[in-house]
Amino acid sequence: MDPIEEWSRAQERVIALLDGATEEQADRRVPACPDWTVRDLFSHMVGLGSDVVAGDEPDDHNEAWTQRQVEARRDHTVAQLIEEWRATAEPLREWMRQHGPRPLGDVIIHEQDLRGALGVPGGKDSxxxxxxxxxxxxxxxxxxxxxxxxxxxxxxxxxxxxxxxxxxxxxxxxxxxxxxxxxxxxxxxxxxxxxxxxxxxxxxxxxxxxxxxxxxxxxxxx
Known part of the structure; x- marks a missing residue:
C-alpha cells in the first residue's frame, strides 16, 4: 500500500461525497463528532492539511487547535472548502513524502464520520x-x-x-x-x-x- 496514494483516494471520495451538498446536509450534526456539523468537520479536515503544510501542528492535536480551524472557516461554503483542500493537496503529499503519512488517519477516520452523518456508505474496504x-x-x-x-x-x-x-x-x-x-x-x-x-x-x-x-x-x- 502507498499511504500517500490512499490519502489521495480518500480525499477524492470525500470531495465526491460533499460536492453539491445542500445547506441542510452541510448543517447536519455529525454523530461521531457531536459538537460539529458536517461543514465544521470538513473545515477541520481542510484546516488540518493547511496547518500541517504551514508547520503549525501541535503534538497532541488539541481541541483549541482543531477548533481554530473550524472558526477560521466559519463563513466558507462547502465549495470554497473543497477548493482550498484541492490547493493544499500536493503540498501536503510532499510533506508526507518527507515526514510520513500521519495525515492519512485523519481523512480515513473522518470520511466515515461524514458518511455516518449523511447516510451514504462507502470506502469501507479501502x-x-x-x-x-x-x-x-x-x-x-x-x-x-x-x-x-x-x-x-x-x-x-x-x-x-x-x-x-x-x-x-x-x-x-x-x-x-x-x-x-x-x-x-x-x-x-x-x-x-x-x-x-x-x-x-x-x-x-x-x-x-x-x-x-x-x-x-x-x-x-x-
Whole structure:
C-alpha cells in the first residue's frame, strides 16, 4: 500500500461525497463528532492539511487547535472548502513524502464520520481503512487491564493483543473487519462491542476501546 496514494483516494471520495451538498446536509450534526456539523468537520479536515503544510501542528492535536480551524472557516461554503483542500493537496503529499503519512488517519477516520452523518456508505474496504485498523488495534491493546488478552476476529483479518492466537485470548470478539476498525476508534457503543463477544468477560476491557474519546451511548453505523 502507498499511504500517500490512499490519502489521495480518500480525499477524492470525500470531495465526491460533499460536492453539491445542500445547506441542510452541510448543517447536519455529525454523530461521531457531536459538537460539529458536517461543514465544521470538513473545515477541520481542510484546516488540518493547511496547518500541517504551514508547520503549525501541535503534538497532541488539541481541541483549541482543531477548533481554530473550524472558526477560521466559519463563513466558507462547502465549495470554497473543497477548493482550498484541492490547493493544499500536493503540498501536503510532499510533506508526507518527507515526514510520513500521519495525515492519512485523519481523512480515513473522518470520511466515515461524514458518511455516518449523511447516510451514504462507502470506502469501507479501502487499504487506508485496513492501515488505520492495524494502527489502532495495538492502541486498544495498550489500554487493556494488566494480564488480560484480547482477540479480534473478522472474516479475513484477526489480531491478538499478545501476538498469539486470537481465539486463545481471554476475551474474543467476532465481527466484520470494518466494525472492529470503527470500534478501535471509539466509534461503536459498549452494547455493540458486547454483542460481538464470543468468549470471556468483555466488561473490564470496554474502556480499552475508548482510544479517541468515550464510547458513544447509542449504537453507531456508517
Amino acid at each position: 487499504a487506508g481503512v485496513a492501515a488505520i485498523r492495524d494502527r489502532f488495534a495495538p492502541r486498544v491493546g495498550a489500554r487493556l487491564p494488566a494480564g488480560t488478552t484480547l482477540g479480534l476476529v473478522g472474516p479475513g483479518w484477526s489480531w491478538a493483543s499478545d501476538g498469539g492466537e486470537p481465539e486463545r485470548a481471554d476475551v474474543v470478539l467476532h465481527a466484520d473487519e470494518f466494525e472492529l476498525h470503527r470500534a478501535a476508534l471509539a466509534r461503536r457503543s459498549a452494547a455493540q462491542i458486547r454483542s460481538w463477544t464470543t468468549k470471556g468477560d468483555v466488561e473490564p476491557v470496554l474502556d480499552a476501546f475508548a482510544t479517541l474519546g468515550d464510547l458513544p451511548s447509542e449504537d453507531r453505523s456508517e
